Amino acid sequence: MHELSIAQSIVEVAQREAKTRGVQVDAVYVQLGALSGVVKDALLFSYDIATQGTGLEQSQLIIEDIPVSIYCATCQLEHELDGIQSLRCPICNQPSADIRRGKELDIRALELVDATPT
Amino acid sequence: MSSNTTATPTPRIVELRHNILKKNDHLARALRQRFAEAGVFVVNVVSSPGSGKTALLERTLTTLAPKLSLATLVGDLATDNDATRLAKSGTKVKQIETGTLCHLEAEMIGSYLEDWDLTEIDLLVIENVGNLVCPSSYDLGEDSRVAIFSTTEGEDKPLKYPTLINSADVAIISKMDLAEAVEFDRVQMHASLQAMRPDIRIFETSAKTGAGLEDWYDWLEQRVLAKKQHQPNSTTIKEA
Numbered sequence: 001m002h003e004l005s006i007a008q009s010i011v012e013v014a015q016r017e018a019k020t021r022g023v024q025v026d027a028v029y030v031q032l033g034a035l036s037g038v039v040k041d042a043l044l045f046s047y048d049i050a051t052q053g054t055g056l057e058q059s060q061l062i063i064e065d066i067p068v069s070i071y072c073a074t075c076q077l078e079h080e081l082d083g084i085q086s087l088r089c090p091i092c093n094q095p096s097a098d099i100r101r102g103k104e105l106d107i108r109a110l111e112l113v114d115a116t117p118t
Numbered sequence: 119m120s121s122n123t124t125a126t127p128t129p130r131i132v133e134l135r136h137n138i139l140k141k142n143d144h145l146a147r148a149l150r151q152r153f154a155e156a157g158v159f160v161v162n163v164v165s166s167p168g169s170g171k172t173a174l175l176e177r178t179l180t181t182l183a184p185k186l187s188l189a190t191l192v193g194d195l196a197t198d199n200d201a202t203r204l205a206k207s208g209t210k211v212k213q214i215e216t217g218t219l220c221h222l223e224a225e226m227i228g229s230y231l232e233d234w235d236l237t238e239i240d241l242l243v244i245e246n247v248g249n250l251v252c253p254s255s256y257d258l259g260e261d262s263r264v265a266i267f268s269t270t271e272g273e274d275k276p277l278k279y280p281t282l283i284n285s286a287d288v289a290i291i292s293k294m295d296l297a298e299a300v301e302f303d304r305v306q307m308h309a310s311l312q313a314m315r316p317d318i319r320i321f322e323t324s325a326k327t328g329a330g331l332e333d334w335y336d337w338l339e340q341r342v343l344a345k346k347q348h349q350p351n352s353t354t355i356k357e358a
Contacts, residue, residue: 002219002220002221002251002252002255002256005219006138006139006255009138009139009141010138013134013136013138017132017134021132026129029131030138035280035281035284036255036281037251037252037254037255037281037282037285038255084280084281084284084314085277085280085313085314086313086314087284087313087314087315087316088313095312095313095316096316097315097316097317099284105137105138105139105255106135106136106137106138107134107135107136107138108133108134108135109131109132109133109134110131110132110134111129111130111131111132112129112130112131112132113129113130
């Protein structure tokens with residue numbers, strides 16, 4: 001269960017961004033690859049814990065799932081795969097270790113509102 | 119565009135491109151650079167608890183100790199039992215007690231290396247916490263990630279942990295001496311590993327009988343030598 005430390009890193013980055021821009025963060029958009037090693041539900045759960053007592057307590061974590069894509073040298077094409085159990089070209093069935101997408105663990109965007117003066 | 123100074127809070131989207139593990143990746147890159155400069159070959163050994171990781175390493179360290187200068191970092195949630203076992207080989211061993219953390223991170227590796235002179239080490243073994251999930255996300259600056267599966271865990275185990283297998287470049291099938299007793303299907307096991315990582319290097323070993331260990335030792339020795347040869351400003355290897 002390393003999702004909590006991942007969630008804490010997300011909060012750290014978002015907080016820093018909010019502070020330098022003098023804004024409040026409403027939502028954090030994250031891309032999560034199927035091979036990132038992070039479980040979506042566990043991350044959402046951890047995010048609620050990690051944001052407690054921070055300026056992000058009311059914010060939302062919005063996760064976009066990224067499936068695995070491999071490059072098939074035989075077809076010379078990139079193919080998206082249905083699962084992660086077999087890294088084979090869905091057209092010609094050749095195995096491929098050339099992974100082009102699916103390892104993402106990235107913050108892609110923040111939804112911000114101007115901080116209301118207290 | 120003129121700046122908007124109105125008081126109404128308008129939500130806006132700001133695009134970022136921030137890898138969440140950037141801090142770890144950054145530290146791992148720095149470690150990799152240090153290992154390259156010192157000519158240390160580094161393996162990160164991952165497996166589930168009870169896969170026979172420590173038994174395999176015990177034997178590996180004892181066998182290679184006369185030939186190579188070895189150092190090992192052992193990650194466990196608690197106790198230094200494994201480090202005590204491995205220290206019997208007479209090589210450098212340090213225990214990293216992670217407390218509740220389920221994996222090792224680059225920062226820990228860096229701090230535990232502080233009082234070792236890397237230039238005196240040929241092979242650094244990092245025994246990760248027994249866990250097949252979390253360690254896959256954390257780069258420790260290693261050259262090679264070795265996943266150990268025992269025959270008793272079943273031949274479909276790699277299919278259950280695709281992320282880990284995909285991040286490994288070597289797989290060791292341990293406890294081969296028990297293969298027959300547990301009706302281990304080696305063809306299926308190889309297929310499972312290759313489905314997830316088509317170019318994975320596979321060794322079949324038994325730390326009890328010693329079967330298959332020679333190939334594993336040879337591989338380690340070759341990789342250690344290759345790392346030394348690629349060492350920048352190498353003083354030991356003279357160019358012709």
